[in-house]
Amino acid sequence: MAETLPIHHSIRVRADLSDLSLDVTLELRSPWTVLFGPSGSGKSSLLRALGGLMPKAAVRFQRGTTELSALPPQRRALSYAPQSPSLFPHMSVMQNVRFSMEAHGNPPRKSTLADDAASIFRLHALRDRRPQELSGGEQKRVSLARAYAQPGAALLLLDEPFAGFDRGLRNELLPELLSGLSKRQLPVLSVTHDVDEAVLLNADVVRIESGKVIAQGPALEVLALEREQMLTSLGQPGA
Amino acid sequence: MDFTALSLTIRLAAQSTLLLLLLTMPLAAWLAAGTGITRRVVQAAVALPMVLPPTVLGFYLLTGLGPATAFGRAIIVLLGHPLAFTFPGIVFGSMLYSLPFAVQPLTAAFDAVPHALTDTARVLGASPFTVFRRVTLPLAKSGILTAAVLTFAHTVGEFGVVLMLGGDIPGKTQTLSVSIYDKVQEGNYAAANTMSLWLLAASFLALLAVYLRSDVLRRRPKLG
Numbered sequence: 017m018a019e020t021l022p023i024h025h026s027i028r029v030r031a032d033l034s035d036l037s038l039d040v041t042l043e044l045r046s047p048w049t050v051l052f053g054p055s056g057s058g059k060s061s062l063l064r065a066l067g068g069l070m071p072k073a074a075v076r077f078q079r080g081t082t083e084l085s086a087l088p089p090q091r092r093a094l095s096y097a098p099q100s101p102s103l104f105p106h107m108s109v110m111q112n113v114r115f116s117m118e119a120h121g122n123p124p125r126k127s128t129l130a131d132d133a134a135s136i137f138r139l140h141a142l143r144d145r146r147p148q149e150l151s152g153g154e155q156k157r158v159s160l161a162r163a164y165a166q167p168g169a170a171l172l173l174l175d176e177p178f179a180g181f182d183r184g185l186r187n188e189l190l191p192e193l194l195s196g197l198s199k200r201q202l203p204v205l206s207v208t209h210d211v212d213e214a215v216l217l218n219a220d221v222v223r224i225e226s227g228k229v230i231a232q233g234p235a236l237e238v239l240a241l242e243r244e245q246m247l248t249s250l251g252q253p254g255a
Numbered sequence: 256m257d258f259t260a261l262s263l264t265i266r267l268a269a270q271s272t273l274l275l276l277l278l279t280m281p282l283a284a285w286l287a288a289g290t291g292i293t294r295r296v297v298q299a300a301v302a303l304p305m306v307l308p309p310t311v312l313g314f315y316l317l318t319g320l321g322p323a324t325a326f327g328r329a330i331i332v333l334l335g336h337p338l339a340f341t342f343p344g345i346v347f348g349s350m351l352y353s354l355p356f357a358v359q360p361l362t363a364a365f366d367a368v369p370h371a372l373t374d375t376a377r378v379l380g381a382s383p384f385t386v387f388r389r390v391t392l393p394l395a396k397s398g399i400l401t402a403a404v405l406t407f408a409h410t411v412g413e414f415g416v417v418l419m420l421g422g423d424i425p426g427k428t429q430t431l432s433v434s435i436y437d438k439v440q441e442g443n444y445a446a447a448n449t450m451s452l453w454l455l456a457a458s459f460l461a462l463l464a465v466y467l468r469s470d471v472l473r474r475r476p477k478l479g
Contacts, residue, residue, distance in 0.1 A: 067378040089377035096378035102371040106393045115389070119381035166379050173378070 021045060022201045023080045025171060029065045031073030038062065038073070038227040044171070046220035047197065048204045050213075052239065053224035059207040060099060062224075063173045066205075067096050079170060090119075095166035099175040099207075101155035103147035109158050110134065110143045116166035133161035136192045138185070153180050164196070172197070174206040178213055190216065211235075211242045256449055259426050260434035267342070267417075267430060268410040271349040272403055275357045278350075283361035284387060298362075302355045309352060313419025316348050320420075338420075345421040345428050352416045356405040364398020365391055397472055401465050408461040411454070 025044035065073040068089035137157040214235040223231040338344035421428030438447040
């Protein structure tokens with residue numbers, strides 16, 4: 017990785033969930049880190065634990081020299097887009113996107129962050145719509161824009177950010193998203209099942225199985241086998 | 256029609272409803288926020304006025320608010336007079352009497368707000384109070400309205416507590432229901448009948464409004 021993170025994130029999460037015991041230690045060392053693994057391996061639970069949404073999990077989460085585990089969710093300087101879009105149904109698209117800024121007491125019109133987010137995720141035509149009037153993919157984009165527009169975030173937690181996304185649209189907006197993140201020096205920890213996506217993001221991949229980390233490294237190395245299988249199956253249609 | 260009793264009844268119901276909603280909202284939010292024995296004990300205590308004879312409630316209030324208890328003496332010192340046989344006294348009694356009719360719909364309404372929304376709002380940087388104000392409260396709006404209508408209607412319909420705690424003082428503590436009772440005692444069936452009909456119609460309309468509204472809500476598309 018050419019780029020290094022401005023702030024060092026060190027994460028340790030232990031939690032006994034009903035169907036899985038989670039024990040994960042990892043360092044975030046790249047602008048985009050991907051948690052990769054089969055469903056039920058604990059990826060989403062890890063994000064929720066970091067967000068402070070699993071009171072029973074033992075979390076050690078350190079950013080620089082600050083220990084975050086004891087802080088309530090709103091003071092961890094995180095932002096979060098869960099797997100289901102979870103938009104606020106009584107607010108318009110832009111009110112959703114501005115939610116975080118207003119929660120921080122920023123006057124909604126003063127900052128351009130929400131407009132940047134709306135532009136990156138192509139929301140301008142949808143500004144005044146209600147979530148119920150949007151397709152699943154559109155809702156997902158609003159959810160990502162809302163997470164992006166958290167002014168105090170020092171780390172973005174994105175759960176399957178591009179699931180249900182049109183690939184063409186994803187590839188089109190990804191460069192703008194990455195450049196916006198890099199300008200804000202805002203790293204991402206995301207969850208995916210998609211090998212192609214991890215490679216495209218040039219991500220540092222953390223491979224998780226049954227609640228444990230089994231490998232961490234550049235996407236092309238850690239996911240070499242999957243990538244080869246994928247390319248083979250693409251090369252031999254119907255094989 | 257006994258208009259003095261009517262206006263007193265409306266004032267009583269309006270004040271009790273407003274105060275009760277404001278005071279029980281934090282309680283309902285807490286009840287909806289989790290599980291466990293403490294919450295269920297409180298919930299059972301809150302529901303008690305639904306099954307207790309109003310005379311029992313009125314009796315305890317009458318004795319509890321009187322000079323025989325420390326609480327009663329404190330009130331007498333604070334107000335300069337006892338709460339019993341006064342309008343504020345029957346407001347207090349009505350609030351206890353209608354407590355479950357406010358708390359139960361409020362708890363159900365707060366409970367129905369998806370945790371995914373409130374959780375996400377927290378990580379996005381909102382304090383618990385901001386989440387309550389910006390997310391929970393607007394989404395629980397119709398439940399709050401139901402609680403208000405039920406509390407109001409139930410307070411209009413109370414009899415035992417008002418009679419025990421308020422006595423039967425025209426213009427001060429005599430509500431419509433008590434006035435009807437008096438008219439019957441006097442043998443004035445025509446007056447009792449007029450007032451009873453009005454109460455019946457108003458109560459029916461209030462309940463009809465609540466149920467019609469729940470019909471409208473059911474037809475609305477589900478939240479995503």
